[in-house]
Amino acid sequence: MLQKTRGIVLHTIKYSDTSVIVRIYTEQIGLQSYLLRGVRKQKSKVKSNMLQHLTLVDLVVYYKEKSNLQNIKEIRYDYQFKSIPFDVAKSSIAMFLNEIIYRSIQEEEPNPQLFNFLYHAIIYLDEYHEFVNDFHLLFLVKLSRFLGFFPGGHYSKQAPYFDLQEGLYYDFVPGHPHYMDSPESEILDQLVSASFENPSAIKLTTGQRRKVLDKLVEYYRLHLPSLKEIKSHQILHTVLQ
Numbered sequence: 001m002l003q004k005t006r007g008i009v010l011h012t013i014k015y016s017d018t019s020v021i022v023r024i025y026t027e028q029i030g031l032q033s034y035l036l037r038g039v040r041k042q043k044s045k046v047k048s049n050m051l052q053h054l055t056l057v058d059l060v061v062y063y064k065e066k067s068n069l070q071n072i073k074e075i076r077y078d079y080q081f082k083s084i085p086f087d088v089a090k091s092s093i094a095m096f097l098n099e100i101i102y103r104s105i106q107e108e109e110p111n112p113q114l115f116n117f118l119y120h121a122i123i124y125l126d127e128y129h130e131f132v133n134d135f136h137l138l139f140l141v142k143l144s145r146f147l148g149f150f151p152g153g154h155y156s157k158q159a160p161y162f163d164l165q166e167g168l169y170y171d172f173v174p175g176h177p178h179y180m181d182s183p184e185s186e187i188l189d190q191l192v193s194a195s196f197e198n199p200s201a202i203k204l205t206t207g208q209r210r211k212v213l214d215k216l217v218e219y220y221r222l223h224l225p226s227l228k229e230i231k232s233h234q235i236l237h238t239v240l241q
Contacts, residue, residue, distance in 0.1 A: 003028055003063040006078050008118055009055040010102045014040075021069070022051055025101070027115045029063055030108045034072045046075060052085070053098040054122050084126045092239040093125060093136045096232040100140065100220065103227045104147055114146045124196045133240045134202050134209060140216045141191040149223040155189035162188055164219045178222060180215050187212050210237055 005028035015021045019037045026032055039046045050057065060074040084090045101118065121142070125135055144150045152168045153159060159169040160182040166174075169185065180188060187208060194202055204212070213233055221227045 001063050002060060002073065004058075004060050005029060006115070006119065007057045007059050008101075008115070008122070009051055009053065009057060010098060011053075012051045020051065023102070024057070024059070025105060025115065025118070026059065026061075026110070027112060027119075028110055029061075030110050031105055032061075032063075032070050032108070033068060034061065034070050036072055036075075049085070050075065050077065054084075054094050054101075055081070056119060056122060079123060079126075081126050083129075087132075089132050089239055090125060092232075092235050093132070094122075096136055096236055097122075097125075097139060099230060099232045100143070100227075103230070104143070104220070104224055106226065111146070117142065117146060121196060128196075131202070134204055135196075136236065137204075137209070137212055137216060138191050138194055138196065138202070140220065141188070142196075144219070144223075147224065149219075151188060151192055154192075155186045160185055164215065164222055167219075167223075178218060180212075183208070184212050184215055188215075206240070209240060213237070 005026045007024040007026040009022060009024055011023040012020050018040045019035060020039055022034045022036055024032055024034060038044055056079040058076050058078040059072060062071045062073060084094050121139055149167050155169055159171050161170050161173055162180040162185040163170055163174045164178040190202055217230050217233050
């Protein structure tokens, strides 16, 4: 059955000397694996940069229910990046976001709300030049809503500690090491209230950014066993000084 859908490229692996398998999160049929034949040939119509991480594509695919490997009839850009490939900070953030998305989303069922969130967040990253250094923090907080562990409650002087295991603010230090202290808990509350359209209230130092990112990665790992070890956020520590 032919199916038309938008998609987000997440992962590409070599299949043969001339072919690749591409993992694409699609709007209409969820996460799918596609065999692209001949794309490694010099004269291929599908250029390699179309298969880079987080590329937004428009697809016509042959969809077979319960098949582990689908085929693509047509693939073209749905949106072409203007700055991500040419900006070190943005490309490093994109690499990190891609790792988080790829390891977090295992759904073979469509989720249009999640897809639209990811789609528009990627475009915001590409088009906006302000707030770039803290974009990934806001993204992680907003994505957690779709994954089922969005932070509950709010920071206050009466509840200044965020428990990463429980996903809630408390008035006492938890009896385990998985929590944010008061300054980082307050920043998390600011991130919960912010949006991609209006992020101006968030202005972090390098030290704050590093601490909050490490805690958010820990938060994800506690709630998503599939994440295991995340490595790309260490690169962000170096790039986003």
